Every structure is written in structure tokens, then in C-alpha cells.
Amino acid sequence: SSGINAEWPLRPGVKEGGDVTINVEINVVPTPAADKITWVKVPNKKLNGDRYSLSEDKTSLTITGVTAKEAGTYRVSVKFEVGGKKFNKSSDVIVQLEEEEEEEESGLVM
Secondary structure: OOEEEEEOOOOOOEOOOOOEEEEEEEEOOOOOOHHHEEEEEOOOEEOOOOOEEEOOOOOEEEEOOOOOOOOEEEEEEEEEEEOOEEEEEEEEEEEOEOOOOOOOOOOOOO
């Protein structure tokens, strides 16, 4: 079956200031050209700026120096044709910052 699958190994979170690379596996033959692959930050924000870099074939997105602003859901969409039928598949990946582990103050002193 044709499909795409985006993933990154660092779940559940990335350290603030760290880098994330999201790879997408595209199970379509022949592999769609780079111009058929689009990445957005949901709902529909183009990825502009120095923090974002796409590989030449657009199968991976690297976000450098992640801050709370970059956290969110990223969607990669691929347009392709199989047997004369047009398809548009997408896959979402959530990038979230690692929770700072704070020492819980147990018991309030009244």
C-alpha cells in the first residue's frame, strides 16, 4: 500500500535549544519529486527562517535551536499518482519541548 510516514526518534520532547530532524518515509514508487513534497507547521504556516532546513529531496526537515515558538505540529504532504489516479497523503509529527523537571515541593507548611 502506498503511504507516507513521518517520524522523529526524540519523543516525547526535545531540549530547548536542541535540534530536531523529522524524516519522512515515502512508500511510493516511483519516489515523488521534491516539488511534490510540502512541509507546513499546522494549521498552514510556511516554514521560513534560519531555524528550518529541508534536505534537497525534501524527505527530512531539521529544526535548529528549538524554542517554544517552534514547538507544535508539523505536516508533510506528498502528491503522487498511481495508475493514473492522483493522491495527496499527509503525515503529522508533533514536536514538543521536554518538560523541565522541577523539584516538586511536597506538603505546604501552613
